[in-house]
Structure formats: C-alpha cells, structure tokens
Amino acid sequence: MKLSTKLIHGGIEPDPSTGAIMTPIFQTSTYVQEAPGKNKGYEYARSQNPTRKVLEEALAISENARFGLCFSSGVAATDAVVRLLSPGDEVIAGNDMYGGTYRLFSKVFAKAGIKFHYVDMLDIKNIAGKLSERTRLIWIETPTNPLMNVVDIAAVAGLVGQKNILVCVDNTFASPFLQNPIDFGAHIVMHSATKYLGVHSDVIHGCLMMNDQALRDELYFIQKSCGAVPGPQDCFLVLRGLKTLHLRMERHCFNGEKIAHFLRAHPKIGKVYWCGFEDHPGYAIASKQMRGFGGMMSFTFKDDSIDLAKKFLSSTKIFALAESLGGVESLVNHPATMTHASIPREERIKNGLSDSLIRVSVGVEDVDDLIDDLSGAINSL
Ligand SMILES: Cc1ncc(COP(=O)(O)O)c(C=O)c1O
Numbered sequence: 001m002k003l004s005t006k007l008i009h010g011g012i013e014p015d016p017s018t019g020a021i022m023t024p025i026f027q028t029s030t031y032v033q034e035a036p037g038k039n040k041g042y043e044y045a046r047s048q049n050p051t052r053k054v055l056e057e058a059l060a061i062s063e064n065a066r067f068g069l070c071f072s073s074g075v076a077a078t079d080a081v082v083r084l085l086s087p088g089d090e091v092i093a094g095n096d097m098y099g100g101t102y103r104l105f106s107k108v109f110a111k112a113g114i115k116f117h118y119v120d121m122l123d124i125k126n127i128a129g130k131l132s133e134r135t136r137l138i139w140i141e142t143p144t145n146p147l148m149n150v151v152d153i154a155a156v157a158g159l160v161g162q163k164n165i166l167v168c169v170d171n172t173f174a175s176p177f178l179q180n181p182i183d184f185g186a187h188i189v190m191h192s193a194t195k196y197l198g199v200h201s202d203v204i205h206g207c208l209m210m211n212d213q214a215l216r217d218e219l220y221f222i223q224k225s226c227g228a229v230p231g232p233q234d235c236f237l238v239l240r241g242l243k244t245l246h247l248r249m250e251r252h253c254f255n256g257e258k259i260a261h262f263l264r265a266h267p268k269i270g271k272v273y274w275c276g277f278e279d280h281p282g283y284a285i286a287s288k289q290m291r292g293f294g295g296m297m298s299f300t301f302k303d304d305s306i307d308l309a310k311k312f313l314s315s316t317k318i319f320a321l322a323e324s325l326g327g328v329e330s331l332v333n334h335p336a337t338m339t340h341a342s343i344p345r346e347e348r349i350k351n352g353l354s355d356s357l358i359r360v361s362v363g364v365e366d367v368d369d370l371i372d373d374l375s376g377a378i379n380s381l
Pocket residue numbers: 073074075076098100101141145170172173191192193194204205206324
C-alpha cells in the first residue's frame with residue numbers, strides 16, 4: 001500500500017462486534033475475566049486498551065515500523081525513552097530542540113545521573129567527538145525546533161553502526177508524511193501527536209515507533225509501569241487525525257512555500273529559516289530524507305528586538321499567538337519567551353535563537369488570506 005492508503009486503512013478493521021467502520025472509543029478501566037488468567041487479551045486499561053491498540057498499529061504502519069506505543073503526551077514519550085538508560089549513561093542531543101525536551105533532559109534526568117552533551121548536529125564530527133563508552137542514546141530532532149536545521153539521519157545511524165547506542169528521532173515537525181526516520185536507520189521514532197497527527201488542536205498525545213521486539217518490550221514495560229498512557233478518547237482523536245494527514249500536509253507544504261518566499265522578500269524581515277530554500281544549509285539532506293519541506297518556519301526582523309516581536313505578535317488577525325504547531329489553524333509563537341523560555345538566554349543566543357525570532361506554523365487556510373494577514377501585521381510596525 002502507498003502512504004495515503006496506509007494512513008486511512010493501516011491497522012484498522014471494522015469493529016468485530018458491530019461492523020462500525022471507525023474504531024470505537026473503549027472507555028473502560030478494566031475488563032471482566034472468565035477466570036483468573038483467562039481473558040480476551042485485556043486485563044486492565046493502563047496495560048491494554050483496544051482503541052489504543054488500533055492506534056499503535058496504525059502509527060507503526062505510518063512510520064514503516066513494526067511496533068507503536070502511545071503515551072499521554074510527546075514529553076511522556078520522550079521520558080519513556082530516557083528511562084531506558086541508567087545513571088552514568090550518556091546522551092548526545094542537538095543544541096537546537098524543543099525547549100520542553102531540553103528541560104526534561106537538563107532539569108529532570110541530569111539529576112538522576114544521566115549525562116547530556118548538546119552539540120551542533122549539522123556537522124556529524126561534533127557527534128563523533130562526543131561518543132564514549134557510556135553513550136547509550138543519540139537524540140535527534142530534524143528539522144529542529146525552531147531553527148529548522150536538518151540533521152542527516154542516515155549519517156548518524158552509520159556512525160553508530162552495531163554499537164549499543166540507540167538513535168531516536170523526534171519526527172514531530174516533519175510528520176510521517178514527509179519523513180520516515182526508520183528507513184534511514186533510526187531505532188526509534190518519536191512524535192508529539194499533539195501536532196500534525198492530532199490535527200484539530202484538541203488533544204495532547206505522544207507516541208514511539210520501533211522495529212526491534214526487545215526494545216518494544218522494554219518500552220512497553222515502561223509504558224505500563226510508569227503509567228503515562230493516553231485515554232481512549234484521545235487515541236480516537238489521533239486515529240481520526242491520521243486519516244487525513246496526507247491531504248493536510250500537501251496544503252501545509254503548498255502554503256509554507258508561498259509564505260517562506262513572501263517573508264524572505266519583505267524589506268523588514270531579517271532571516272527566514274525554512275529548509276525548502278535551495279541555499280538553506282540542510283537543503284541537500286532535506287531533499288534526500290524528506291518528501292517535502294512542510295509548513296514550519298521561523299524568521300527574524302532586521303531590527304532584532306523583543307518589543308518589535310511582541311508588537312507583531314499582537315497584530316496578526318488570522319495567525320493566532322499560541323504555543324503548539326501542526327494544527328489546521330495557523331499559529332505564531334515567540335520561542336524566546338514561550339516554547340524555549342526554559343533555555344537560558346546566553347545559551348539560546350549562542351545557538352542562534354535570537355530575541356526577535358518568530359516561529360510560524362502555517363495552517364491550511366487560504367494562503368492569500370495568510371499572506372495578507374502577515375503583510376498587514378509587518379507593515380503596521
Ligand atoms: C518538536 C517537539 N517535540 C516534542 C514536543 C512535546 O510534545 P507534547 O507537548 O505533546 O508533550 C513538542 C511540543 O511542542 C515539540 O514541538
């Protein structure tokens with residue numbers, strides 16, 4: 001099956017008891033057993049739920065993986081991966097990534113004795129330089145949030161080879177429509193399904209996909225032992241969202257391209273970060289590992305001031321000022337004070353995340369309306 005068909009049908013059978021074409025929401029906490037140990041494969045809903053099971057299968061298929069596991073948020077999914085490690089183990093992560101991931105690593109797991117190295121992953125040598133006997137995980141975000149850097153997944157997987165090191169890719173920005181990291185040698189794919197998979201900005205959800213049975217079993221053990229599982233209604237919403245991912249992503253890409261070019265041509269705009277520009281440093285790799293460039297981008301003003309950024313953010317009418325991304329509606333965000341506020345300013349500026357940087361999640365509205373909105377807000381400054 002091709003991707004569009006897989007997204008609609010993958011892992012889904014009509015409900016055996018009624019023929020319902022859409023997987024029902026099994027809103028139950030437990031299951032009646034015939035006798036101790038004699039049941040229909042479901043014992044207690046933290047460990048198993050039929051709606052979640054169907055979604056896990058569908059998500060695995062969307063990422064060309066054998067297994068999927070769902071969590072109550074993207075952060076909970078990331079948390080489960082790091083829980084595979086032991087004190088003294090080391091992680092190599094990018095120096096540009098979602099602020100909440102950085103917070104989890106640096107404020108929660110660092111205290112538990114896990115050592116994190118943050119490097120510029122554009123140059124593979126920086127990763128190679130931090131590899132040690134204790135390295136157990138390489139955490140990649142690509143494209144990165146919010147600077148849209150592109151990391152060569154196959155090159156990182158090649159570096160690791162047969163070593164006992166997991167390569168995990170946060171694929172939230174690309175979605176399975178644009179990129180399938182397992183095809184390039186990653187061991188785990190992670191998504192904040194709150195974003196492109198959930199679609200309508202009405203659910204918080206996360207997931208992990210992988211091929212290796214033993215790795216799946218370890219992560220399943222963490223899922224049920226730590227208990228960060230999503231409710232069945234949330235699983236239903238993500239399952240529904242997945243079915244139209246391909247249609248929406250085509251529009252996100254179309255609108256994204258037009259808006260990136262509009263911003264770049266505007267005299268008040270400084271830099272535009274979008275990996276579809278041919279002169280973007282990651283363009284060649286993005287063209288190799290992605291099927292399109294998406295609707296995520298960031299830009300700065302020539303006058304790089306927080307005040308100007310704030311004024312702009314209060315001036316748009318269609319673009320809503322909000323954290324999150326990937327929904328049908330267009331959003332703008334100020335990483336320095338919102339999604340990435342947990343990163344110290346010095347660190348942020350050093351990594352290129354400047355004060356006036358605005359992150360844009362281009363939605364699926366009419367692109368002319370979106371350009372008019374941005375143009376009105378920028379020209380009013
Ligand atoms: C790239 C990325 N990864 C992970 C997360 C965390 O996901 P959640 O908010 O679903 O916990 C986010 C949230 O914004 C994100 O943008």
